Amino acid sequence: MRNVRAFMPPQGLLIVAAYLPQQWDIRFIDENVRSATKADYQWADIVIVSGMHIQRPQINEINELAHQAGKITIVGGPSVSGCPEYYPDFDIVHIGELGDATDAMIEYIDCHTERPSQQVRFETQERLPLTEFPTPAYHKLALDRYFLANIQFSSGCPYRCEFCDIPELYGQNPRMKTPQQVLQELDAMLEAGNPGAVYFVDDNFVGNRRAVAELLPHLIDWQKSNGYPLQFACEATLNLAQSPKLLEMMREAYFCTVFCGIETPEPQALKAISKDQNLSLPILDAVKTLNKYGMEVVSGIIIGLDTDTPETADNILEFIRLSNIPMLTINLLYALPRTPLWRRLETEGRLILDESRESNVDFLMPYEEVVKMWQRCITEAYDPDFLYQRFAYQCEHTYPNRIKVPNSPARVSKKNIQKGLTMLGKILLRVGVFSNYRQTFWQMAKPALKKGKIEQVIHVGLVAHHLIKFTQECARGEESASFYSQKLRRS
Template sequence: MRQSLQRTAQDDLRGKTQKEAQEIARRILCVFPRYTSSFATFEHAYELTTGTRACMPPQGLLVIAAVLPKSWQVRFIDENMEKAGDSDFAWADAVFVSGMHIQRRQIDDICRRAHRHGRPVALGGPSVSACPDYYPNADYLHIGELGDATEQLIDILSQSVSRPDRQITLKTEARRNLSDFPLPAYELAKIDRYLIGTIQFSSGCPYRCEFCDIPGLYGRIPRLKTAEQMVAELDKLLACGVIGQIYFVDDNFIGNRAAVAQLLPTLIDWQKRTGYAVTFACEATLNIAKHPEILAQMREAAFDVVFCGIETPEPEALKGMDKKHNLVVPILESVQKINSYGMQVVSGIILGLDTDTPQSGRHILDFIRQSNIPMLTINLLQALPRTPLWDRLAQANRLDHDESRESNVRFLMPYDDVVAMWRECMDEAYDPERLYERYEHMMRATWPNRLPRPLSKARRAPANVRRGLTMLAKVLWKVGIRGDYRRPFWRFALPYLLRGDIEAILTVAISAHHLIMFARDCRMGRGNASNYSPKLRLVEEPATQ
């Protein structure tokens, strides 16, 4: 049953607006659009888990849900799990939607369904904030982050929930401090049905990589939450049933190194208090390898994964995209340094750069072999609005808005050659034999360096044990018996199975299965060549079980 809860989260409306809004009960339907299948959705992993239906909960929409007036009722539906139905739209007075560029078509579909029921749609999030002209059919456009535009929207809806005669744009001029953010409304979401949980400590990044829209959207000076907020959010996530891992969605976790150094002791204390019930993951620039004092504390706080945008092993390409900070320490040395603190490096890789040659794909595959990084997001270059790359390519007439293409960039190399090079890289990188060899290296070179975790009450809880055994049974049956890459799986898994190391088997097998299957989708033309690809593909309906 979908949850429809009376909001009790803090309300930051001020003065008369606050009082008026509180006196009117509204029903708000928050709908998060389904993702088009991509590397990052991890949907192929779900069949090996216990009821996972989506990758991670959306922070933005759950924060917006938390700031609505106390008298308003809020219903949250993630369409990656189940589709909002006619009864949901009929229940609502207004519909809130947020999403990224890759969800554009699904956002339009939600607008159409809401309008069939005569409900106004308020759209916010990174896509509309960067490209409001993409969404002519939404009734209210919330441009920017939480702030005065949010208060204006609440004020408007407290007066009327009729659809306006024309589209209304509300732009945040005064952003709310992250330290004043409420706890996200995790209680509205089915947190235990997500592959991983999410949390945010900071927003913004000091670097200005040519292709990245983060500085344009969120600024170059990272804004921060307090340590007390983080503890409260972690406690709430745990109470709502988060399982396994919590991912810090910060644009760059070490964007403010001094603040992170102050936060990490709090995270370590929280892990000790909760018995290391979860592990952490984050995204950070590769120059984190220069700071062993931070890496040591991250190890003690049980950070197991760091996503680093390596992008390319070619130095001239890194200089061309204004990512010279990746060269402060030699790339392979940086990867090994992070590994030495027990953290797996996940890497972003880009093809289609102006500096690419027909040999660039082979250089990337050589780098993958040398670095032994198991998991890499290998994407074609996409030009995002509000980036230096977009401006440069627009001036050179090198943007292509044909949505049948895998990229909106007119490459200097022939388009078909670049796409073929990408498919070759995906095919070879995620060949089961090669992938499991890299995971075996990870288990030898990285896994033993992790902080030993106590066999705490939280970790040995009966529900946790049952979950692990159920997942092991699914892995052994679907991969070890019925799978067509059984040989490399058993070569890796059998020694760990004989030692009773179920955690090692599950950690590798579930991720590897998604990588292998998604690479096959790409080979068959069913997988997008980028998390931002404009190419429209069939979006399957989510299961309703």
């Protein structure tokens, strides 16, 4: 894992890089992997930036550095599309998805070599159909710098969860690429290097179930033809558990992980945040159904909902115990612009735009009490013994349900074997020798290694190590209680 510097490549920028005129000389830089240098800024004529709200300070810093070098700056992507006012100093803003605004922006760039006297705005009115999207510029990446690669099949989500901005940014009627496009992208990805795992970054992979049912047989055939080189993961609504035909095909295509926005185990809270799709069947039954098809569930959990009580932390921890979900993203509620939650809280006078706080929400419970609930849930959920108990359940009840993939050249190449042995060696050293929970680790690792389950030891050891390390950072106050908080990032 020595070369790994980031979790996933920036899919949106890869699409833009592929869409720009072929005669343009493009230098692609992901600042999660390396920062742009002074030489990079001097080389460029124009600096195009994209990112999410959480990256707003870095985006504006890049703008300043580019201006210092005298370059035209452009910002596009999800953050500026939701809040153009966050980026007043950029020369050009691109609002919305790829489409007519992109074409107009390219034409403008072709005709101008100097910075404009005031900000120029291009806003998409007609989106480019996903069926016309170019293959992402994977050739611009060093894929071995990423923990896993990503791909997009659809955009949009039919549901209207109160806290989510996806429907307003990308629509409620999911738009899809063709299966042939997806396969072409996978082929291009393998040409750039085998990442081993690919995450479908769709807002909701099963937002259009008929389209997914058409895609999956193509994925299955592609996996078989290529020797199952990739393990797939996706984000989907929990009611996927009610579609056994889809689940069987996903299993056959080697989907091993599904992120589900469970948010809370409390039914009244799910109703309050318009997450009724999670109430169509008992949550624990849905999780076990996904496990039955070999899919490990990763769950989103939100603390700070209006329905929370002093018992909410107990309810969440009991849910974690009963569900045996190892990894959960536990966050304080944060109101995003262009969401029903933002508008409701704004009307109620409950938005607090203070970046020294962990959240911009004026909770109904005392703020400090909500933060303590988060701290308790994080620290107890990722206590090494508790975490490894849940992984032990997955090893016994989930992983054995996956298909047995062949030892094909794509999977057992010399490079992959070396990569696996390097990862195993580091885990055995860092966790098995130097960690303060090494005894807990060896209780899992010894019997697994004796059975030759090396991939299992690597997966559990690696993921658990990062979760435990993250928890230690939270306990020291070095991590934010919300992915969207600017508190620590500002400092």
